[in-house]
Amino acid sequence: MVVVRGLHFSINGRVIFSGIDLNVRRGSVTAIMGPSGTGKTTLLRMMTGQQRPDSGNVEVDGQDVGALGRTQLLDLRRRMGMLFQNGALLTDFDVFENVAFPLREHTRLPERLIRHIVLTKLQTVGLRGAAQLMPAELSGGMARRVALARAMVMDPRLLVYDEPFAGLDPISMGVVLRLIRQTNDALGITSIIVSHDVQEICSVADTIYLLSDGSIAAAGTPQDLNGSDAQIVRQFMQGLPDGPVPFHYPAPDYHGQLLERAP
Amino acid sequence: MNGMIGDIVGSARDSLATFGRMMMFLGRLLAATPAAVLRPRLVVHQIYNAGALSLLIIMTCGLFVGMVLALLGYDLLSRVASEDILGAGAALALTKQLGPVLTALLFAGRAGSALASELGLMRATDQLAAMEMMAVDPLRRVALPRFLGGVLAMPLLTAIFIAIAIFGVQLVGVQQVKIDPGSFWSQMRSAVELADIYEGLIKGTVFGIACSLIAVYEGYNAAPTAEGIGRATTRTVVVSSVATLILNFILTAFML
Amino acid sequence: MRQTRAIEVGTGLFVVLGLAALFFMVTEITAERVGVQRHGYLLSARFDQIGGLKVGAPVSIAGVNIGRVTDISFDDSDYRAVVQMRIDEQYSRIPDDSDAGIFTQGLLGNQYIGIAAGLSDTFFVDQDRIELTHSALVLEKLIGKFMLSMAGRGNGSGEAEEGAE
Numbered sequence: 001m002v003v004v005r006g007l008h009f010s011i012n013g014r015v016i017f018s019g020i021d022l023n024v025r026r027g028s029v030t031a032i033m034g035p036s037g038t039g040k041t042t043l044l045r046m047m048t049g050q051q052r053p054d055s056g057n058v059e060v061d062g063q064d065v066g067a068l069g070r071t072q073l074l075d076l077r078r079r080m081g082m083l084f085q086n087g088a089l090l091t092d093f094d095v096f097e098n099v100a101f102p103l104r105e106h107t108r109l110p111e112r113l114i115r116h117i118v119l120t121k122l123q124t125v126g127l128r129g130a131a132q133l134m135p136a137e138l139s140g141g142m143a144r145r146v147a148l149a150r151a152m153v154m155d156p157r158l159l160v161y162d163e164p165f166a167g168l169d170p171i172s173m174g175v176v177l178r179l180i181r182q183t184n185d186a187l188g189i190t191s192i193i194v195s196h197d198v199q200e201i202c203s204v205a206d207t208i209y210l211l212s213d214g215s216i217a218a219a220g221t222p223q224d225l226n227g228s229d230a231q232i233v234r235q236f237m238q239g240l241p242d243g244p245v246p247f248h249y250p251a252p253d254y255h256g257q258l259l260e261r262a263p
Numbered sequence: 264m265n266g267m268i269g270d271i272v273g274s275a276r277d278s279l280a281t282f283g284r285m286m287m288f289l290g291r292l293l294a295a296t297p298a299a300v301l302r303p304r305l306v307v308h309q310i311y312n313a314g315a316l317s318l319l320i321i322m323t324c325g326l327f328v329g330m331v332l333a334l335l336g337y338d339l340l341s342r343v344a345s346e347d348i349l350g351a352g353a354a355l356a357l358t359k360q361l362g363p364v365l366t367a368l369l370f371a372g373r374a375g376s377a378l379a380s381e382l383g384l385m386r387a388t389d390q391l392a393a394m395e396m397m398a399v400d401p402l403r404r405v406a407l408p409r410f411l412g413g414v415l416a417m418p419l420l421t422a423i424f425i426a427i428a429i430f431g432v433q434l435v436g437v438q439q440v441k442i443d444p445g446s447f448w449s450q451m452r453s454a455v456e457l458a459d460i461y462e463g464l465i466k467g468t469v470f471g472i473a474c475s476l477i478a479v480y481e482g483y484n485a486a487p488t489a490e491g492i493g494r495a496t497t498r499t500v501v502v503s504s505v506a507t508l509i510l511n512f513i514l515t516a517f518m519l
Numbered sequence: 520m521r522q523t524r525a526i527e528v529g530t531g532l533f534v535v536l537g538l539a540a541l542f543f544m545v546t547e548i549t550a551e552r553v554g555v556q557r558h559g560y561l562l563s564a565r566f567d568q569i570g571g572l573k574v575g576a577p578v579s580i581a582g583v584n585i586g587r588v589t590d591i592s593f594d595d596s597d598y599r600a601v602v603q604m605r606i607d608e609q610y611s612r613i614p615d616d617s618d619a620g621i622f623t624q625g626l627l628g629n630q631y632i633g634i635a636a637g638l639s640d641t642f643f644v645d646q647d648r649i650e651l652t653h654s655a656l657v658l659e660k661l662i663g664k665f666m667l668s669m670a671g672r673g674n675g676s677g678e679a680e681e682g683a684e
Contacts, residue, residue, distance in 0.1 A: 419537025
């Protein structure tokens with residue numbers, strides 16, 4: 001479904017990706033993990049055509065995203081859904097209208113049908129009763145569920161999640177986890193999750209790609225990664241404070257600096 | 264010394280680049296304008312936000328500007344025994360200069376800053392990116408109606424400001440300091456020509472385009488942080504005000 | 520969506536208010552008469568000098584505003600200014616030997632045409648011409664005249680000659 005080949009990218013001279021290859025199987029849940037600042041979100045933005053790589057390419061559904069024109073890109077996006085970190089609900093509209101938004105923009109369906117579709121999707125995420133609430137009245141977990149309903153409303157073939165667990169309480173997290181797995185299996189959607197929550201990802205993902213220092217440090221099933229001896233994988237999976245990703249930001253010699261006379 | 268010149272050249276180049284980007288943004292907005300005709304409701308909503316919600320502040324300020332103009336004008340004119348032409352002078356000043364300029368400044372402070380912070384917030388909370396991901400062009404769906412709403416509301420706000428201000432002039436001039444109403448109005452009528460009103464409205468429209476463009480541009484391109492939104496809002500008010508005053512000079516010179 | 524109606528009403532109100540303000544400006548602040556301006560009759564007058572008279576200036580008789588100047592042109596056969604004015608139809612009994620002059624409102628005000636009623640029993644009708652006219656007083660000339668008369672007080676009356684303008 002999604003194939004990434006030889007991806008290189010840098011911003012202001014800082015290298016973000018130096019040769020990334022990955023392959024997302026149709027119908028699977030694939031996680032992209034890695035320490036903060038390794039460009040996980042940037043990778044997502046390239047898959048959705050919000051950013052273009054310096055070299056290499058990203059193919060989604062057989063189309064090279066970086067080479068698409070504007071209309072083709074919009075066309076491709078109609079077949080994708082994306083869940084933003086905080087839901088990114090439109091604050092002007094209530095829950096119902098948020099979910100109905102893509103339908104109203106892209107289709108000329110009669111009001112009855114729109115209502116039917118929206119209520120079905122809201123029922124799936126368990127928020128049919130919240131249809132009349134405004135986004136400001138929702139908790140973080142609810143907002144993300146509404147966003148999921150909205151991402152699903154056009155029946156996409158690919159769902160992309162950006163940090164879906166960040167800042168959620170354990171119960172909401174469990175709900176979102178179950179929904180991800182459910183929508184993936186029930187609707188035959190391909191899912192890509194960007195996250196750094198190890199426990200949650202291990203319980204939901206089929207394949208994990210671990211990103212570090214601009215390249216893929218490890219790839220495989222959750223069991224593969226948990227059993228790996230590679231230092232970076234162990235540091236990340238077990239949350240060790242020091243390792244290949246150092247605890248200390250690069251600095252001059254500690255004692256030397258303390259003894260130095262103030263300038 | 265050399266460094267200072269370099270700084271000045273550098274910041275001039277930056278301003279020029281910003282101006283260029285803004286003009287390109289305007290081009291994109293104008294190119295998309297025909298599409299807005301198909302969604303009049305979106306524009307109506309924004310006329311409401313930019314116009315109807317600014318009504319109270321415009322009317323209040325108009326009234327007080329008119330009244331103070333009358334007091335000042337009366338004080339000055341009565342010294343040369345020409346208080347009859349108070350209406351004429353005030354009306355000319357209001358239609359040609361004060362009306363459009365003050366309305367634009369108030370518009371930038373009220374509607375412009377609201378627009379910029381609203382769009383900036385939508386940028387910061389990924390709402391614009393989310394729209395893009397839903398294959399909806401946020402420029403057309405969000406920026407364009409707001410721009411058009413502002414552009415359409417400004418001339419009307421200008422007219423309302425001027426009318427209320429003249430009412431204020433009349434209130435002080437005729438009701439309070441007892442200038443003869445007949446000569447007040449007839450002097451005004453013989454002094455103000457239709458061309459003066461056109462001038463006021465043209466200015467109002469041009470200022471409306473400038474202030475709306477600046478607000479929408481700054482908000483739409485705000486840095487996606489709390490600080491970015493604040494900066495976009497401040498810049499909107501400052502740049503709009505400066506642009507209004509500069510444009511006013513240019514337009515006045517042209518239409519003199 | 521819930522407040523759609525309120526927004527539409529508010530917008531409607533705003534637009535109506537704006538248009539009303541525009542209408543007020545055009546009809547009340549300027550001399551324009553929208554729609555009803557084609558009544559009345561036309562008179563013309565020739566002046567040697569109209570000073571700062573402008574189209575739209577009032578025409579008055581005994582201080583009462585009875586019409587306005589509609590057109591000013593220059594006739595190169597006799598080098599005089601031709602002023603067209605429209606008089607409101609209710610003032611139809613103006614003697615046809617009345618004379619017209621150009622005066623200034625106040626010291627610095629606009630110029631207007633003042634008509635002094637004559638004694639004739641017949642009245643002006645449409646397209647008539649006012650034969651007796653007094654030109655506008657040009658301040659510079661007035662001062663020039665005054666200076667000359669001061670200078671020439673000893674040797675009789677001083678003739679004011681046209682100076683360069």
